[in-house]
Amino acid sequence: MLELKRIAIDTYRDNVAFLARNCSVYRPEEYQALKKIQVMNGSHHLLASLLIVDDETIVGPGELGLSEQAFRRMGLKAGTRVTIAPAEPPGSLDHLRRKIHGHTLDSAQIEEIITDIANYRYSEMEIAAFLVSSAGFMTTDEMLSLTKAMAQAGTQLRWKSPVVVDKHCIGGIPGNRTSMIIVPIVAAHGLTIPKTSSRAITSPAGTADTMEVLAKVDLSMPEMQRVVEECNGCIVWGGHVNLSPADDILISVERPLSIDTREQMVASILSKKLAAGSTHLLVDLPLGPSAKIRNHTDAMRLRKLFEYVGNQVGLAIDVIVTNGAQPIGNGIGPVLEARDVMSVLRREEGAPMDLREKSLQIAGALLENDPGLRGGSGYAQAQELLDSGAALKSMERIIEVQGRAQEVFCVGELAYDVLAPISGTVTAIDCYRLARIARLAGAPMDKGAGIDLFKKIGDNIAKGEPLYRIHACFQSDYSFAVKYVSEGNGYAIGELA
Amino acid sequence: MLELKRIAIDTYRDNVAFLARNCSVYRPEEYQALKKIQVMNGSHHLLASLLIVDDETIVGPGELGLSEQAFRRMGLKAGTRVTIAPAEPPGSLDHLRRKIHGHTLDSAQIEEIITDIANYRYSEMEIAAFLVSSAGFMTTDEMLSLTKAMAQAGTQLRWKSPVVVDKHCIGGIPGNRTSMIIVPIVAAHGLTIPKTSSRAITSPAGTADTMEVLAKVDLSMPEMQRVVEECNGCIVWGGHVNLSPADDILISVERPLSIDTREQMVASILSKKLAAGSTHLLVDLPLGPSAKIRNHTDAMRLRKLFEYVGNQVGLAIDVIVTNGAQPIGNGIGPVLEARDVMSVLRREEGAPMDLREKSLQIAGALLENDPGLRGGSGYAQAQELLDSGAALKSMERIIEVQGRAQEVFCVGELAYDVLAPISGTVTAIDCYRLARIARLAGAPMDKGAGIDLFKKIGDNIAKGEPLYRIHACFQSDYSFAVKYVSEGNGYAIGELA
The missing domain is CATH 3.40.1030.10 (Nucleoside phosphorylase/phosphoribosyltransferase catalytic domain)
Structure with missing residues (x-):
């Protein structure tokens, strides 16, 4: 038995467990780094990727550490005694392997895969394998099964009205x-x-x-x-x-x-x-x-x-x-x-x-x-x-x-006007480039950052007039965005004949 | 600038970096958990996956932690000042995407992918994507390119003799x-x-x-x-x-x-x-x-x-x-x-x-x-x-x-004889099952663990005679192996007419 310890490391979607190399209970050779283990205590159990630790201040020989997310999902107090075992791989991996090797799957097999994914039983590597094997080839039946299985794997809202x-x-x-x-x-x-x-x-x-x-x-x-x-x-x-x-x-x-x-x-x-x-x-x-x-x-x-x-x-x-x-x-x-x-x-x-x-x-x-x-x-x-x-x-x-927003958000105070380099008519606007500029300026992280457009396709413009204004909240973002704009402002202007 | 710190966590093949959520230099929102970052100091640079840490005893606000392997690959002393930046994705990912979407790649593109993989620039997810897209379909030209690119990506031994x-x-x-x-x-x-x-x-x-x-x-x-x-x-x-x-x-x-x-x-x-x-x-x-x-x-x-x-x-x-x-x-x-x-x-x-x-x-x-x-x-x-x-x-x-082995290895002292349930002739031996039994007994981790066969195909055997002996070094392995054998010993015996 090991004592559960919360390790204040944010591992995002991954459950990560930390085991001391000099663990007093389990033979470390059996538990290789990055392999998946099962952490158990009564009805509580969790799959996690394992990292081996050589620092007793992080995890001691009688402890099992869990990253923030894993600790929360495990749902037990620090100090609770848990056991670990090498994880049984999710049963649906057999179906995944069939898909990788070019077979088509039936709806029950796809449902098993999606249930395992929704329950965090797949590693990123396995998810990538599922996606790529499906990207290569997917029948419409497989697609229907996938759609239904995904819809059923979580909350299902229902409304009184017959038309939603x-x-x-x-x-x-x-x-x-x-x-x-x-x-x-x-x-x-x-x-x-x-x-x-x-x-x-x-x-x-x-x-x-x-x-x-x-x-x-x-x-x-x-x-x-x-x-x-x-x-x-x-x-x-x-x-x-x-x-x-x-x-x-x-x-x-x-x-x-x-x-x-x-x-x-x-x-x-x-x-x-x-x-x-x-x-x-x-x-x-x-x-x-x-x-x-x-x-x-x-x-x-x-x-x-x-x-x-x-x-x-x-x-x-x-x-x-x-x-x-x-x-x-x-x-x-x-x-x-x-x-x-x-x-x-x-x-x-x-x-x-x-x-x-x-x-x-x-x-x-x-x-x-x-x-x-x-x-x-x-x-x-x-x-x-x-x-x-x-x-x-x-x-x-x-x-x-x-619930009305508690904070009043304003546009970013750092502003930069992007000027028309020639006179003419706007003939095209590059959506992808403008999105990138707005992101560099800080959107959506900084709510006030972004772009305010003054001209759209078909508008006439004189050389030196502003096409749009960039707003940013931080100097570094402002500089990034302005630098990027200097390589292309995303507007095509047709000279007037 | 952040001070480099070695974090005694074994992350196997992955380079992992640890950044404090209250980092005094970089805005943590820009550096999401699990994203890849570039760690730099002059000519030294390294790609690593990022974990965000909320515990100053692991990483302080002015520090950047690197896992054992990453620290070694970085090749700098603890305390050295480094900068970080969001990682530029490896250039060959464009080729990977083409492959995922069913295109064939030329030898230059495959070489770029393999070079990036050999230099730890691919995540496990990306490697899985490459493997699965190739498993689905690979031309012989692609295969030749892959073989050559892999051979060239590491050490190449050469010998004096014309025949090796x-x-x-x-x-x-x-x-x-x-x-x-x-x-x-x-x-x-x-x-x-x-x-x-x-x-x-x-x-x-x-x-x-x-x-x-x-x-x-x-x-x-x-x-x-x-x-x-x-x-x-x-x-x-x-x-x-x-x-x-x-x-x-x-x-x-x-x-x-x-x-x-x-x-x-x-x-x-x-x-x-x-x-x-x-x-x-x-x-x-x-x-x-x-x-x-x-x-x-x-x-x-x-x-x-x-x-x-x-x-x-x-x-x-x-x-x-x-x-x-x-x-x-x-x-x-x-x-x-x-x-x-x-x-x-x-x-x-x-x-x-x-x-x-x-x-x-x-x-x-x-x-x-x-x-x-x-x-x-x-x-x-x-x-x-x-x-x-x-x-x-x-x-x-x-x-x-x-260099002669320093240690003398002996066969595992815990021994269990698997006996013939009937008299007859051995007609088949299941290689896969015997391999599994030997691994459960502790091989190859415990060098003395394994199986000693007494009978091969065509041999006659009397009921109760031993077919093979299992050797183990640890009681738990011994029990696992014996339990597994009870579900099938891997031998088929034909009764004598």
């Missing part, structure tokens, strides 16, 4: 904060729209980051349910609600490897929506030269796949291909995007028209799912709800019930 | 310690045979583990060269000589994932032999119902692949398919196998004839590579060298020059 609408954008377009306008419109109409959003991973802001400028977003499941009961809708961070946790784990490995297949994207998105209890989903696919989808063929293929899988898993799906040629709205970064959203909801002069228009279109399409609404009148109804101030009132109520 | 012979068995057969008989025969004849061997990973003994019962095997490159100069041959552990280090790293990920493709096996073996400076290689493919190769078609496919790649990389290859129906020799486990080897070399009565015969056949085939030897007389010459005592003398000299 949702929207999802595959991303890649800076700004584009339509959800925060669509949710209040749809909720004001009376449809249920329990929106769970993500935080930015590679972009300058996710909807959760932007909504956080205005309200609390890390709600628990009962808190979220209360908001939806009171307001018909919510805009919360999905991370606390444990929807499709296997998907989050897969994504944490997909990102660094840049694995980005249609099949995995569709399974990922639809598993989250199924788990969230949606019945009707609108998917927004922005198409543009620097967007994620760059040609019509790819957009159509992706649309068909969404429709096919949605049909099979019982989710009514509408896919719309939107203009992804440039950012939507003027702000990029949480504070600047929140400003645009509120400006549209408040019908302010100078509110970005492109953001308003796109939001109305999507909200209108969602409203068409109301059986009580006359077919084809969704857009007009959305416009009415926005222009009457009903949507603004709905948003204020959502903010109030979720 | 070597042998390799793909493994899977317990006992089968032919190398330790073949090397002294071939060396006694005067051919150069610088044998580097592996330690057991999943088997009860590797040649290096068994040779270690008799002599020092962890020789440096100059030490190995001296032995070969004096004795024409050696039997050393390859681990210290840094031959094809990328292969070792790939294997460390292949094993836990059980990725086992023909292509990766051939590239792995041939890269090591190329790096070791061999000109002629004999490959032993044991074929049997519980061997790695279980049917003739697979054996032929593997043979063709060895021959093709050997031809392309300029290595003369002979492939022989041998009888892999049962263990070769009587002992399984380092001490018992060393006993068999010395018994054959000493021409003792009762020396295992199957081990002698197989060794003579392979040694004979290798001797045929001597241009001075009359074609077809290899076997007779091998027999002459063994029976005259020349091979024994050669072995004694190799042991002497490598």
